[in-house]
Amino acid sequence: MKHSIVKRAISVAHRSVVIALFGAFLLAVAGMIERSIFESWSRQIDARLQRASHIANQISLFDERLSMFANMAVASSDWRWVIRYENAAPLLGRAIADATAMAPDAAAGRFATYGKIANDATMNMERQAMGLVQKGQKSEAEAILNSRTYATEKATLASETGRLVEATRQSLQSDFFSVVRFSQLSKFCLVLIGIGILWAALYRNLRRSEDVFAEAEDDIRYLAMHDELTGLGNRRSCVEVLNDKLHDISIAGRKLALIAIDMAGFRKVNSLYGHVAGDTILVALAKRLRADEDSGTSAFRVGGDEFVVLSEFANDAELEDQCNTLIRHLEKPIAAASGTISLNARLGIAKAPQDATDPQSLYRKADIALQQARSEQAEGAVHYNTSMDDRIRSRARIETELPGAIERGFIVPYFQPVVELSTGRLVGFEALARWEHPDQGLIAPDAFISVAEEAGLIDDLFFAILQQACANARMWPQHLSVSVNLSPTQLANPNISSRIRAIVEEAGISPGRLEIEITENALAANFTSVRQPLTDLRKLGISIALDDFGTGYSSMQHLSELLINKIKIDKSFIRPSVDPQQNAKIVRSMLGLAASLGMKTTAEGIEQEEQAAELHRLGCAYGQGYLYSRPVSRLACLAMIERWSPLAARQASTIREVG
Ligand code: C2E
Ligand code: CA
Ligand code: CA
Secondary structure, eight states, X not given: OOSOHHHHHHHHHHHHHHXXXXXXXXXXXXXXXXXXXXXXXXXXXXXXXXXXXXXXXXXXXXXXXXXXXXXXXXXXXXXXXXXXXXXXXXXXXHHHHHHHHHSOHHHHHHXXXXXXXXXXXXXXXXXXXXXXXXXXXXXXXXXXXXXXXXXXXXXXXXXXXXXXXXXXXXXXXXXXHHHHHHHHHHHXXXXXHXXXXXXXXXXXXXXXXXXXXXXXXXXXXXXXXXXXXXXXXXXXXXXXXXXXXXXXXXXXXXXXXXXXXXXXXXXHHHHHHOHHHHHHHHHHHHHHHHHTOOTTEEEEEOSSSEEEEEEEESSHHHHHHHHHHHHHHHTSOEEETTEEEOOXXXXXXXXXXXXXXXXXXXXXXXXXXXXXXXXXXXSSEEEOOHHHHHHHHHHHHHHHXXXXXXXXXXXXXXXXXXXXXXXXXXXXXXXXXXXXXXXXEEEOGGGTHHHHHHTTOHHHHHHHHHHHHHHHHTTSOTTOEEEEEOOGGGGGOTTHHHHHHHHHHHHTOOGGGEEEEEEHHHHHHOHHHHHHHHHHHHHTTOEEEEEEXXXXXXXXXXXXXXXXXXXXXXXXXXXXXXXXXHHHHHHHHHHHHHHHXXXXXXXXXXXXXXXXXXXXXXXXXXXXXXXXXXXXXHHHHHHHHHHOOHHHHHHGGGXXXXX
């Protein structure tokens, strides 16, 4: 994942909080501006209201004064009152002009008609009265000022002035209400705009956080469905794709193969060269599988070194081609830091709809075919067939029954004689495990040794055989040795040598009579780890024989370092082959090698007189095989020792395995 989803979600949430705070701040600022505008407007309206009532007062005041000056002028005939009158007259005019300017148009218009006429009329009458007094006509002058007309005009002026001021006040009041309304409206709009901006910003953020979560969900889904190392789909995605493909082919009437792939030797490389080399190999294999993908195939990594390819195919020939291509590509050498590595691909195939139509069964059957490919070490692909199920079932039964069989002593050693080739003398026996099954009779070790190894029962089995083999050897003449087979995996057990010693001591035989056989393959893989247990065994006086020699890859240096006493030439080199010359050459060089390292040799699988003679001629010391005897029970073994003679050895092949 690129960034932590938590971090990204928190950053989006932060941004949302900041946006919300910013929105609130904007709203508060807008509210404050609105408030201050409202207050300044209402102050202005207030001031104008005060001014209007002030002007109204002035008008009545000046009007009163003018009347008073006119009356004083008429009463006293003093011309100074006339002067005062004329000085005051413009003040009234200006106040009236101010009032008209402030007033709404309609009221101003009305005042200009009625108020001004009344004012002009009173002033005319006053001036006329003052003029008459100057001429000495005092009573006429008084008559004018006391006339009804004069009083009416005066009253008209007063009432029109009152009306004008009232109209002004009303208009200002309505202005005030407008301001209040405007303020409310603007407040509403501001809140609306604020909410709008906030919503838009938050919505954007919401979408972004949705994207973040959707992306995270994609990442999680990708991780859940893919193998991190190789980028191939994992087991879960394999099951999903398999489901879909099975559905598709069932509708279209096509065929699908589930090819389970296992790379033989991968684990060994992993433990020998480390996980970095292992990872390099897996990545390279995944790359090849992906390169082979087309519209009809898809590849998955479903386990450590296990891959699955789903492939649609038209006919068996086409599928065979696909498998061959797969094997060819997968087995190409891989360059790793530790050198070039080649692995063998094992393929197990199950087909739909032929073998199964549901994913679980198809998967299981491909796995069964793969197990078969592994145990057969098959070169090509192994196709599932129903007989494999029986094998699996019997293997499962063995796995459940084996612990009880070991405990109850049903696993017993059978003994096969080892003969000195030069004299035909009996030198010892190899103990080979047999399962004396109450229902199924004698079961050969091939059927249960590998199960015991896989199920972790091999130590118990080995100690049971060793203990019985030693107990039997105690009853034999002292010069006869006994060999027991040790599985490669057991060498990893650090207590192996001390437990072997305890059993040998308990049985009361000399450790020099015991030989432990280990296969050559076991050495090739873990040279360093087997050195200590083998050295410990040698120190106890126990001999070590290298079993199945020629089938592994041990170097001469390893052989000499590991204090091996004996090599047992594998029976594949002894039995008649297409190229006897070649086999003879190999055997000769193995014998030469053993001689140069001071080791003894036993040839396994001698079935014919001529083979024994030829091996003796080539310098092989000991022989073992059906020519002398098959492995026999402990009682038959005692009888064999009793009757053994160099001559009898020649006819020993007539002694049949008892069981
Ligand atoms: P191995 O140790 O190589 O044993 C020799 C096998 O060759 C035996 O098979 C034996 O019966 C068979 N054999 C002997 N002479 C001839 C012959 O002339 N011709 C042919 N064709 N075969 C011959 P067996 O007893 O079936 O054992 C098979 C393998 O099982 C053994 O191979 C050994 O690897 C393993 N095994 C047997 N017992 C034990 C045991 O107690 N522990 C372990 N770890 N492995 C065991
Ligand atoms: Ca053996
Ligand atoms: Ca062998």
